[in-house]
Amino acid sequence: MSQTSRNTINLEDAKVVEHKCYSDQQYVLRLYAPLTAKEAMPGNFIHLQCDHSIPMRRPMSIMRAEPDKGFIDILYKVHGEGTELLSKKCQGDRLNLLGPIGVPFKSTGYRKLPLLLGGGVGIPPMVFLAEHIKNNHKNCKPLLIAGSEISFPFQVTPSKIMVDGLPDGVIASMPLMEDWGIPSRLTSKQGYTGCYDGFVTDLAKIWLDTLDPERLQQVEIFSCGPTIMLEAVAKLAHKYHLPCQVSLEEYMACAVGGCAGCTVMVNTESGQAMKRVCVDGPVFEAGTVFPQ
Amino acid sequence: MAARNTPLVLDFCGMKLSNPLVLLSGCVGFGEEYTRIKGFSNKDVGAICLKGTTLNARLGNNPHRVTETNMGMLNAIGLQNPGAVTVVKDYLPLLDFSETRFIANVSGSTIDEYEEVTRIFDDSPIDAIEINISCPNVKEGGVQFGNFPEMSAKVVEACRRATNKPLITKLSPNQTDIAENARCCIEAGSDAFAVINTVTGMSIDIKKRIPVLGNNLGGLSGPAIKPIALLKVHQVYQACKDKNIPIIGQGGITTVDDALEFIIAGATAIGIGTALFYEPLLCKDLADGLTTFLKENNLSHVSELTGTLRLNE
Ligand SMILES: Cc1cc2nc3c(=O)[nH]c(=O)nc-3n(C[C@H](O)[C@H](O)[C@H](O)COP(=O)(O)O)c2cc1C
Ligand code: FES
Numbered sequence: 001m002s003q004t005s006r007n008t009i010n011l012e013d014a015k016v017v018e019h020k021c022y023s024d025q026q027y028v029l030r031l032y033a034p035l036t037a038k039e040a041m042p043g044n045f046i047h048l049q050c051d052h053s054i055p056m057r058r059p060m061s062i063m064r065a066e067p068d069k070g071f072i073d074i075l076y077k078v079h080g081e082g083t084e085l086l087s088k089k090c091q092g093d094r095l096n097l098l099g100p101i102g103v104p105f106k107s108t109g110y111r112k113l114p115l116l117l118g119g120g121v122g123i124p125p126m127v128f129l130a131e132h133i134k135n136n137h138k139n140c141k142p143l144l145i146a147g148s149e150i151s152f153p154f155q156v157t158p159s160k161i162m163v164d165g166l167p168d169g170v171i172a173s174m175p176l177m178e179d180w181g182i183p184s185r186l187t188s189k190q191g192y193t194g195c196y197d198g199f200v201t202d203l204a205k206i207w208l209d210t211l212d213p214e215r216l217q218q219v220e221i222f223s224c225g226p227t228i229m230l231e232a233v234a235k236l237a238h239k240y241h242l243p244c245q246v247s248l249e250e251y252m253a254c255a256v257g258g259c260a261g262c263t264v265m266v267n268t269e270s271g272q273a274m275k276r277v278c279v280d281g282p283v284f285e286a287g288t289v290f291p292q
Numbered sequence: 293m294a295a296r297n298t299p300l301v302l303d304f305c306g307m308k309l310s311n312p313l314v315l316l317s318g319c320v321g322f323g324e325e326y327t328r329i330k331g332f333s334n335k336d337v338g339a340i341c342l343k344g345t346t347l348n349a350r351l352g353n354n355p356h357r358v359t360e361t362n363m364g365m366l367n368a369i370g371l372q373n374p375g376a377v378t379v380v381k382d383y384l385p386l387l388d389f390s391e392t393r394f395i396a397n398v399s400g401s402t403i404d405e406y407e408e409v410t411r412i413f414d415d416s417p418i419d420a421i422e423i424n425i426s427c428p429n430v431k432e433g434g435v436q437f438g439n440f441p442e443m444s445a446k447v448v449e450a451c452r453r454a455t456n457k458p459l460i461t462k463l464s465p466n467q468t469d470i471a472e473n474a475r476c477c478i479e480a481g482s483d484a485f486a487v488i489n490t491v492t493g494m495s496i497d498i499k500k501r502i503p504v505l506g507n508n509l510g511g512l513s514g515p516a517i518k519p520i521a522l523l524k525v526h527q528v529y530q531a532c533k534d535k536n537i538p539i540i541g542q543g544g545i546t547t548v549d550d551a552l553e554f555i556i557a558g559a560t561a562i563g564i565g566t567a568l569f570y571e572p573l574l575c576k577d578l579a580d581g582l583t584t585f586l587k588e589n590n591l592s593h594v595s596e597l598t599g600t601l602r603l604n605e
Contacts (some may be wrong), residue, residue, distance in 0.1 A: 006327045055546075055570035056360045064413060082360075098329065098572065253358045253365060258325040259318060260343070260372045261358030265351075274351050274372055279328070290481045 005279075009098055009256060010035035016093045017071060025078040026153040027062070031138070033069030036062075042107070042129035043247055045281045046074065046099035047255035051085035058082055059252050059278070061224070062100060064123030064131060072099075075124045075153055101255055102282050105129055105245055109137030111220035115232055115242075116144040117200045119225025125247050127174075129222055130182050143207065144177055144184040144264035147200035147225070152186060158194060159183065165210025170196045170203070192203075201232040202223070206226055208240055216240065221286070223247070234290035244286035250277040267291050299593050300579060304538055304561055305458035305483045307393050307419050308536030309338030310340040311579045312555070313593055314365070316565035317341035317462075318369060318424065322383040329572050335598045336575045337560060339393040341486075344424050345413075347405045354506030356466050359495050365566060366493055368489035368507035371399055371427060373564065376412040384416055388522070398451065399427055403437075407450035415454035423451050423482075426464030426489035427511075438464035438489075441473040445480040452481030460540065462486035463515070463528065470524050474531040486540045486563065487528045488521045488529065489576040514566040518544030522557050529558025529599050546570065548581030558599040 005176040014033035016205050021027055036046060040062050047057040064073040078087050089095065107114065107129060114133055118126035123146045143163060146152070152174075159173035170185055170195030177184035186205050187196040196203040208216065219240070223233040224247035237244030250262040257279035266275040267288045275281060300311040315326075315337050322342050326332050334340060352372025356579055359366050367413040373379065379396075387394055396413040398421055406423065413421050425438035425447050437443045448461055461477045463470055465488040472484060490511025495504040503509070521543025541559025545551055546567040554562055567574055582594060591597060 005324070007330045009328045010330055049570075056359075056365060057569065130446060159390075251356045251358050253367070253566075254325070254330050255317065256325055256572070258320045258568070259358065259367070260321070260352065260369050263352065263355070263357065264373065272351070 004247055008026050009101055010039070011096070011098055012036060014097050016089050016091050016095065019089060020151040021087070022151070024073065024150040026150070027078070027085070028073055028075050028153065029086070029089070030070040030071055030073050031095065031097070032070050033097060033099065037065045037070045037072050037099065038067045040065035040072060040100040041104035042070065042132045043104035043113065043125055044102050045282065047101060047252065048070070048074075048086075049096040050082040054082045054085060056082070056253070057098070057255065059081070059119075059249070059255055061103075061124045061247070061269035063127050065128070071260065075121060077121055098255060100162045101278060103280065104282050105222055105247070107133055107222070109133070109140050111218050111243070112140050113215065113218040113220070114140055114220055114235065115204060115221045116142055117204055117221060117225070118144065118146045118222040119200055119229040120150075122223070122225030123249070124231070125224045126222065127176065130177060131180065134180050134182060142182055144174070144182060145187060145200050145203050146174065146184065147187040147229070149188060149190060151192070156186065156192070156194065159185070163207070165207055166203070167206065170194065197230065200229060201236050204236060208236075221245070223286075231248070231290050234286035235278045235292065237286055238292040245283050246286045247282045248277050248284060248289065250279055254278070264289055294562045297590070299583060299584075302560065302595060304339070305420065305460075307339070307458060307501075310335070310391060310559065311338045312561040312582070313337040313578060314395075314561050314563045315340045315568065315576050316542055316563045318343055318367070318423065319565040319568055321554060322379065322395055323387050325393065329500065331573050334388070334391040336579065337392055339395055339419070341397050341422055342394045343373055344371045344397045344399045345373045345376050345379050345409060346399050346401075347376055347409050349373065349378065357507075358506055359504045359510075361493070361495060361512065362516060364512055364516030365569075366505060366510035367490070368505045368510035368514055370507060377411045378471035380412055380416040384418065389417055389419075395422050397424050397462070399421045399424045402447055403450045404523055406447050407454045410451040410454040414457060418457065420460060421451065421455060421461050422460040422486055423447060424489070426462050438473075439467040441469075441476040444473050445476040448477045448480035448482045458483045460484040460486050462489050463487050463524070465491050465520055465524050468496060469526045471531045473529045478531065478535060478537055481483060482537070484538045485532065486542060487530055488517070488524045488543045491517050491520060513544070515544040515546055518550060522553055525554055525559050526557040526601065533558065533599055546574070548578055548585065551578055551582060552585060552597070555594065555597045556599070556601050560598055560602070566567050582592070
């Protein structure tokens, strides 16, 4: 790193604006964090202190940012003491955070058919990216496919937006995407109505197979989710010769590049290297972290 | 002795520190990482210890490398570093030496390697060298040298041959008689001590029935180890006090009171590691808090507190 990285991450006392509970202990937390909201990009995360009694912070992806109002949204699932205490926070409570952190997705709008693949708590960055593409790359036509093996953290609705080539009956969608006019489809092995019975990558493959070579060349994949899913996504991208960026997760201590606690093995031009998920990522070229 | 109006400025083995706070090795990369945070400045601390460095580059351990525990954390980074030559050539030039003092942290799997790495840093702008004979996270070397006084002394002796810069030996809490080890290291030429490095420990994933850390075991840091660290500082101080050998006390310091306890136990400087992960800007508050305490207790300089512990009869 050089001194140009100085002063790029805010430390702020955010205020809870809204805290919504969904099934299976999933929560959407809206925070007033104006400094972070102003600079956040899709793929960025915050390092959040859940409660004073647990001083170690938790990395959480940013799902939405409203720079004008100073809001950021995060989605989390309770899976330990920290998130349990976080789930008790009410409107007006203060939470200390570092943000925004990390290298965001590179979305240039160069390829017109961005395919966004999100799994579980990896869905939030895809939502943020979809909104970003809608606002900044108007000639792009993104498609979002989200998978979950627990119920979805939003009211699933039948889509009014047609997507050619998908199996009949696969119409379950994310309401926010519908509002934005972005087609979305859901997958699960749990037999939820309107969802495709399979993995995110299975439905993505069906869609890719319907595209003619010229349209296929316009596709670019962005993904976030469990490692096993990202591996499958990287394989899919390789098979269809598509550019693909994935956002990774790892346990973190500092989240600013100081401890090397969060590294992953990455293939670089000069051989294998350990890169830090927090500041060298979390977004990486799929082929460099999942070599094919 | 420092002027009255600068109660925190101190001399540490000939280095002038702007205050007793030292950022600890392994927590702040190679010195620039925390400056990413707005409001953080290297100027706010007396010195910064860089990440443990070996002769050749090391990739480090498999994930997970860090995990939270009750009032602390375990780490098993495995000394990931780009090798001493690269650190000197590519990393040191990025540092602004007018902001604070920078201390290298040297590790090796043989005595020769310690000596060689020390020599490489000797020929660099680095202000001092910390000998890490207490890393629990590498298969060879590290703590192997740290747990046996004669071995520790041999490492210190070798490093001493390679440099005239201040040598700080970082002692392991995972040994029988830390004070005896300190005595041997002083004989061998150690100018100062860092007390303590992490305490070895383990976390287990009960679903998978495997250790959480890729390396199976790791080093425990943070408030959980503070009482252990305090006693070790007190013990090492007994070997140091008559010889004017200063100690960087460390292990779980997060508050002004913690820092004061360490100073009273015998520390000249105060190391901050894990607490940075909690509160990245805490050093400013710690320095202010120390100044306030001195004022309230009519002390003109922080060194007047060092080793003032009175044991119960
Ligand atoms: C993530 C991490 C990495 C560390 N790496 C090193 C290292 O490379 N060399 C070393 O001498 N100590 C290393 N340490 C030990 C610290 O420098 C310090 O001695 C210890 O953590 C106790 O202080 P604390 O409780 O304030 O963190 C590391 C500690 C942590 C938490
Ligand atoms: S979490 Fe410390 S380097 Fe990434």
